[in-house]
Amino acid sequence: DAGITQSPRHKVTETGTPVTLRCHQTENHRYMYWYRQDPGHGLRLIHYSYGVKDTDKGEVSDGYSVSRSKTEDFLLTLESATSSQTSVYFCAIRRTRDRGYEQYFGPGTRLTVT
Amino acid sequence: GENVGLHLPTLSVQEGDNSIINCAYSNSASDYFIWYKQESGKGPQFIIDIRSNMDKRQGQRVTVLLNKTVKHLSLQIAATQPGDSAVYFCAENKLWGGGADGLTFGKGTHLIIQP
Numbered sequence: 094d095a096g097i098t099q100s101p102r103h104k105v106t107e108t109g110t111p112v113t114l115r116c117h118q119t120e121n122h123r124y125m126y127w128y129r130q131d132p133g134h135g136l137r138l139i140h141y142s143y144g145v146k147d148t149d150k151g152e153v154s155d156g157y158s159v160s161r162s163k164t165e166d167f168l169l170t171l172e173s174a175t176s177s178q179t180s181v182y183f184c185a186i187r188r189t190r191d192r193g194y195e196q197y198f199g200p201g202t203r204l205t206v207t
Numbered sequence: 208g209e210n211v212g213l214h215l216p217t218l219s220v221q222e223g224d225n226s227i228i229n230c231a232y233s234n235s236a237s238d239y240f241i242w243y244k245q246e247s248g249k250g251p252q253f254i255i256d257i258r259s260n261m262d263k264r265q266g267q268r269v270t271v272l273l274n275k276t277v278k279h280l281s282l283q284i285a286a287t288q289p290g291d292s293a294v295y296f297c298a299e300n301k302l303w304g305g306g307a308d309g310l311t312f313g314k315g316t317h318l319i320i321q322p
Binding site: 124126128133134135136137138141143149151183185187189190192193194195196197198199200201 | 256302
């Protein structure tokens, strides 16, 4: 997964606590994304960013906020974690390809809210 | 995600056989489709893509077929190997705009390879 890292890789937290997940890229891509993955739902878009300080909501944005103060970092914050936010979180960057594009994914963060 | 789905959650095939994974979509505006492979504990990995102006595209041991009339997409894997065991997702968006607003994913099919 060279080019995109996520931290932490695993986290257990209690309901009501704030949590911040970090995504870091080294390829200077403009677009970055946060998805969550749950059994039976595939991957669903939470938020995305189209530049520094430019973000927008995805399909499942309630309960999440994001920030992008530098091109290389995209942060996902759960202001007050709930058990329904137990999930695997993936960050992605958009890469162009010769005939289109792809979302290139990081290794994921497994978050458990107890 | 509800407009892009897979018919079978689990597919079991014998090693060496061909595998066919299906996907249905309902968003007529989508004209760009991607297949991803996700191995256990890893992020999804790009396999192959296809534009709506194509019916078929081939890669190394993989072929994607697109039937726009019935809004159906399939991924064929030839001579399936143990390393093909994974969950496979289809994803969609529009080619114009470069997918800037993200991809819509299906729920995935778990491909199991029997020795």
